[in-house]
Amino acid sequence: MYKKFIMQLFLCNMLLITGWFCAKGTQITQLASTPAFKLSLIKDYETAPEQPRADRFFGMLKRAASGQRVVDYTVLEREYKYELSEEDYEALLKIVQAEAGNEDEEGKMLVAGVVLNRVQSDKFPDTVVQVVMQQEEGVYQFSPVANGSYFKAKATQDTIDAVERVLCGEDITQGALYFAARKYADPEKMKWFDCALVRLFEHGGHEFFTNG
Numbered sequence: 001m002y003k004k005f006i007m008q009l010f011l012c013n014m015l016l017i018t019g020w021f022c023a024k025g026t027q028i029t030q031l032a033s034t035p036a037f038k039l040s041l042i043k044d045y046e047t048a049p050e051q052p053r054a055d056r057f058f059g060m061l062k063r064a065a066s067g068q069r070v071v072d073y074t075v076l077e078r079e080y081k082y083e084l085s086e087e088d089y090e091a092l093l094k095i096v097q098a099e100a101g102n103e104d105e106e107g108k109m110l111v112a113g114v115v116l117n118r119v120q121s122d123k124f125p126d127t128v129v130q131v132v133m134q135q136e137e138g139v140y141q142f143s144p145v146a147n148g149s150y151f152k153a154k155a156t157q158d159t160i161d162a163v164e165r166v167l168c169g170e171d172i173t174q175g176a177l178y179f180a181a182r183k184y185a186d187p188e189k190m191k192w193f194d195c196a197l198v199r200l201f202e203h204g205g206h207e208f209f210t211n212g
Helices: 002-033 086-100 105-120 128-132 143-147 157-167 187-196
Strands: 038-041 061-065 178-180 197-203 206-211
Touching: 086 105, 086 128, 086 143, 086 157, 105 128, 105 157, 105 178, 105 197, 105 206, 178 187, 187 197
Parallel strands: none
Antiparallel strands: 038 061, 178 206, 197 206
């Protein structure tokens, strides 16, 4: 009888010990699965008091915190040199696609840069749309507008990427205000380019010029 009692007591102790180890194991697993860092996005709580946290954003990360130390982190916001209206942005994409859709990224950037150089110049209109649609003695300045291909153009991702680079301040135009494809241009017009302007360089079939 005593042996049976001792055996039952032994089994009870074993069950208690096993349960204790299981509970500890669960706590360790939970601790291991806890994120080492928690990132908090700085918000303007006066204007947006309850904005949800986003996975992708431009802004500031206030701090990354762990159980041992606190480290400050900063994510720089993308800055644009040019602020365009939606209409101007779409016009820039379309003229770049129509003029340089088959060229490399630099070719696209050059066309976008020339258009924006004109917007900033006192010799041309003040918006992208006005520059693209400008006429001289009843003739459009850009051949895709004249032949209608501009209106059918749909910007590819490569074109969008090139335009974004230019809008963020990458300028490889050397100040060019004009470009022409000599192979397809009217010879009489090219005479004016050669005589009245300063040739800067050639890229992708286009020659780039500025005022003399």
